Amino acid sequence: MINVNNVSKMYGEFSALRNVSCSIQEGEWWGIIGPNGSGKSTLLQLISGVDKITTGELKIRGHHVSKYGRRELSQMLAVLQQDGLPAISFPVRDIIEMGRFPFQDWMGRDLGDNADTIIEDIMNKLQLQELGDRPLDELSGGQRQRVALGKVMAQEPRILLLDEPTTFLDIYYQLQFMELVANWRKETGITVIAVLHDLNLAAQFCDKLLVLQEGEVVGLGTPDEILTEDNIRRVYKVDPAVVQHPKSGVPQVLLSRT
Numbered sequence: 001m002i003n004v005n006n007v008s009k010m011y012g013e014f015s016a017l018r019n020v021s022c023s024i025q026e027g028e029w030w031g032i033i034g035p036n037g038s039g040k041s042t043l044l045q046l047i048s049g050v051d052k053i054t055t056g057e058l059k060i061r062g063h064h065v066s067k068y069g070r071r072e073l074s075q076m077l078a079v080l081q082q083d084g085l086p087a088i089s090f091p092v093r094d095i096i097e098m099g100r101f102p103f104q105d106w107m108g109r110d111l112g113d114n115a116d117t118i119i120e121d122i123m124n125k126l127q128l129q130e131l132g133d134r135p136l137d138e139l140s141g142g143q144r145q146r147v148a149l150g151k152v153m154a155q156e157p158r159i160l161l162l163d164e165p166t167t168f169l170d171i172y173y174q175l176q177f178m179e180l181v182a183n184w185r186k187e188t189g190i191t192v193i194a195v196l197h198d199l200n201l202a203a204q205f206c207d208k209l210l211v212l213q214e215g216e217v218v219g220l221g222t223p224d225e226i227l228t229e230d231n232i233r234r235v236y237k238v239d240p241a242v243v244q245h246p247k248s249g250v251p252q253v254l255l256s257r258t
């Protein structure tokens with residue numbers, strides 16, 4: 001579904017990504033991990049069409065990303081950043097409705113015939129009903145990120161790109177956010193690509209991990225294959241202990257002091 005073939009990205013003289021290749025199938029959840037500055041967000045921006053590749057080939061559903069129009073892309077793909085929404089004073093329900101923008105005509109009429117049902121359904125699923133009339137700037141960061149998720153759900157994309165979506169959330173909201181995305185994926189089969197710093201969350205939710213280091217792919221595989229002590233030591237320059245989660249068995253990373 002998403003084919004990244006030998007993609008490189010230059011910013012002037014600086015090479016942010018070199019010869020990156022991966023093939024992401026419909027319905028998979030990929031995590032992009034790697035140290036600060038390794039090119040994770042750059043890769044996400046190239047896939048989203050916000051930025052252009054320098055060399056190589058990047059296709060979604062068989063077509064070059066650069067060939068899609070803005071509206072076509074936003075009907076297919078949604079992006080959610082770490083601070084998904086600015087603190088504006090619009091009511092929560094209006095913000096969620098803004099997600100329908102790619103499906104509205106120039107008069108703001110929704111071209112789908114069940115937009116109201118879609119919005120209500122999302123408000124229920126994300127338990128936003130009680131917050132519906134509250135202005136966004138009165139909500140906590142965790143609540144705001146839930147609204148941001150609601151807005152991208154209203155967009156009904158087939159591909160969800162997440163850029164460190166849980167960075168500002170406490171552990172309760174981190175888990176809640178990831179579970180909401182997991183449930184959404186289960187129900188609709190969307191493809192999820194998430195830049196994540198939290199390796200333990202990545203191990204629990206992702207099918208595949210792509211590891212970037214200084215702009216190059218240095219690992220690609222399942223969390224079991226990727227999250228080994230040797231790999232983490234090499235890429236992150238820390239001395240970890242990797243243990244199996246007592247309930248799920250997935251690898252979990254413990255940090256040791258030097």
Ligand SMILES: Nc1ncnc2c1ncn2[C@@H]1O[C@H](COP(=O)(O)OP(=O)(O)OP(=O)(O)O)[C@@H](O)[C@H]1O
Nearest residue numbers: 011014015016034035036037038039040041042043
């Ligand atoms: N618009 C730009 N112009 C010039 N250099 C850029 C631009 N965007 C990113 N870079 C550089 O490309 C490299 C990769 O940046 P990127 O944001 O993709 O890394 P990242 O892995 O997402 O980092 P972090 O984990 O810190 O968010 C960095 O050295 C960054 O300074």
